[in-house]
Amino acid sequence: MIARVDSFVLEGIDARACEVEVDVRPGLPSTTLVGLPDAAVRESMQRVRAAIGNGGYRFPDGRQTVNLAPAHIRKEGPVYDLPIAIALLEAGGVITASGRARSWMIAGELALDGRVRPVRGIINLAMLCRQLGRKGVLVPAANASEAAVVADVAVYAIPTLAHAVAFLNGEAELASHPPLDVAGMLAATPATLDFREVTGQAVAKRALVVAAAGGHNILLIGPAGVGKTMMAKALPGILPPLTHEEALEVTRIYSCIGRLDADRPLILQRPVRSPHHTASAAAIIGGGSVPRPGDVSLAHRGVLFLDELPEFSRAVLETLRQPLEDGCVTIARAQGSVRFPARFMLVGALNPTPEGDFARDGVSQRAMDRYLSRLSGPLVDRVDLHVEVAAVPVTLMRRQGSRPDTATMRAQVVDGRSRQRTRQGASLNAELSGAELDRHAAIDDATRSLLETLITERGLSVRSYDKIRRVARTIADIDGRPAVAAEHVAEAAQYRCLDRPRSGSGAAGVR
Structure with a gap:
């Protein structure tokens, strides 16, 4: 039988x-x-x-x-x-x-x-x-x-x-499990590190709001002890809560590798992964004889934080290029290929030199260039914002003036994402294709001329050209402006410090 x-x-x-x-x-x-x-x-x-x-x-x-x-x-x-x-x-x-x-x-x-x-x-x-x-x-x-x-x-x-x-056999009845109130579960927001605790750094905080609103990748570059890691850890607090579909996407990944708790059947928070710089490519990208998702997939719809970015091996950093571009990872084996989602927000923190400071007082420009050259040009091209984080003067640290808190910054992010959703559906600005950019981020002739001048002077790639346009579209959304203006393009270009010509006092260009 x-x-x-x-x-x-x-x-x-x-x-x-x-x-x-x-x-x-x-x-x-x-x-x-x-x-x-x-x-x-x-x-x-x-x-x-x-x-x-x-x-x-x-x-x-x-x-x-x-x-x-x-x-x-x-x-x-x-x-x-x-x-x-x-x-x-x-x-x-x-x-x-x-x-x-x-x-x-x-x-x-x-x-x-x-x-x-x-x-x-x-x-x-x-x-x-x-x-x-x-x-x-x-x-x-x-x-x-x-x-x-x-x-x-x-x-x-x-x-x-x-x-x-x-x-x-029909000898006993079992009560079906009641459906869970997913909407109610997602409404609860956990407490996180508050940006109010970070002194100064107005430019970096503004850049993080822009990155969070548009889903852009970001690098924070500055001396040791200026708050780069602290701000990166506070970033998840300004991201909007997961939608129902996003929560299901993330939960599916964690379920397939047995990472769900019985008393927490749904991932409610945007995941944050922060692998150590000694992690292997298989640990970060995924792999194994039986393919398993790596940190880039475990950070899906969340944040992948890489502290001390140049300390990661060059091979590991180069493997990030495909998921940053495609939002997924494909692992090929003799038996076939497996695809894992990997649409995350990359946040990298790095010192400009191994000594931890910019080129000055015995720290040579050559040493800074050599250290930053560990990041390849194609990888940096795929990061929308790179921002210098300067040391905060002692006099400013003593002041107790107004500091933007997480709630205020989160409201800006939610407002910006709401405008994106109304205009272009589920896609964030960071995910817009070239055709969608032309449709949703059209610029006038004067603004286009400014952008082309910036691209020519800095010798940027076509990918950098589109990155600046996407970031400018996000800045306009945060400011509540329907059209992208020259001021938005100018601000977006300021968040590309690794593209600037070498000056000896700041982050060097990476090429």
Whole structure:
């Protein structure tokens, strides 16, 4: 007899339907598992056999063949324990409601005593279930809240194999897990470091507002101890909260690698990742024999903060170019390629020299040029704003005048993003294509002449030309101006300090 149960398989963060087929027929007792299983899946038969026996059920006699289809995709982890057990019990006649299990999509790991343990990627299963129009999902009790994040999917928490058998036989009813109030969860905003605590740095704070409003990448360049790291850590506080769809995107990534807590089934805050400068390319970009997302994907819809940027290896920094340009990472292996989302805001902090200060008093211009040359021109081209952060005079530190706080700066960011959303939908200014720039950030002849002069004098690339236009569009949005004016272009150009000719007193150009 053949029994079939539907489960799922992950390809990157995308779930695909996986059909668990079990064939039981007379013959010498044996169990064969096929369908490209990994070691954890091959071991599942031992867990399933013990769970069935300890649950008081009879394991089917004869020869059993278990197939996980489609057979060309590698199956990983213990997610198939519960569907295999249910299919075996249906083929063996224990589950008498033939075919009822096909109404559901099922996943879960089995303990030897029949308890159902949590597994990775359940939110992806729930989204697949909704996409395929299935009745609902049967998942471990510890994963039920995660699945309930997805609207319009019936979620049934399965604590033990016995509960699943009784439910499928119609002998017991299980209450479906209530859907979660995602909007209410997202409304709560955690306290963060306040920009009021940062003394001075009005230009850097303004640049951070511009970066946050338009989704632009930014570099903060200045001596040690001027507040670069502090401002970068305060930046998430001025970003708007995640939308429902963004929260689901981020949660899917964390779920597929098992980084979700049972009591926090949805990522509510924009993620912030700050890897150490000794991190490898695989750790930051993602990789491995079985591809896993790296920090650029774990920072999706959030912030990737790289402190002491020139201390990262050149190879690691160059791997950032593709995700900065495309908003995703594609990892190719012999078995195929996997794509992970990676639309993050890059915030880099760096000293101008290894000694920590600009070229002066014994710190040579040559040393500064050599240190900054660790950042390649193509990488710097992909960063919209690079801003000098100067030391704050002691006299200014003593003043207790008005300082912009996080709430005020966040209101500016939200206002700017609201104008972008009204004008161009979901796309931020940093994501506008050339054609969209011409449509949404048109400039008059005088402003175009100013921009072309700046580009010519500094020898900038076409990419830098478009970056300045995108930043100028964001500045106009923050200022509440419908059109981009010359003043906006001039301000945007000031946020390109690494493009300036070398002067000996500031950040040198990188080429």
